[in-house]
Amino acid sequence: AMLALARDLVLCFDDLAAVCWAPSRSAIGRRFFESVISSWLDGGPFPALGLTAFAQSADGALHSVGLDFWIGQELRIEPPLSTDRVAATRLGIRLVNQFVLAGRLDSDERIIAPDGTRLVLRPSRDPALIIVRRE
Structure with a gap:
């Protein structure tokens, strides 16, 4: 509203x-x-670029900024998955949209990325962070 x-x-x-x-x-x-x-x-995708953002960490990971407003967690795409920043951002946008629809992640999930890569989504020890890495 x-x-x-x-x-x-x-x-x-x-x-x-x-x-x-x-x-x-x-x-x-x-x-x-x-x-x-x-x-x-009108029922379209969540505007992930704008209502969330992405930033690069010192270690090369790509992490969301602002997803915690929606689900109480941020997303962190680990290297080497984050090496191609454009592809990692596209993946992040898809994941943000899914998390806004489904809510927070409380246990490990395995998914297949659009390029066929098998990924693990895992809440970190800090439950406010979701780690995304290759399986």
């Missing part, structure tokens, strides 16, 4: 340049925000 209100407010303020979304520490362009939020509210 709050995002529908934010989307409606964006439509009312022609001079608005961007919407700041604190959980992902991002500024989302006005038109992009209106488009992806409208699509999501």
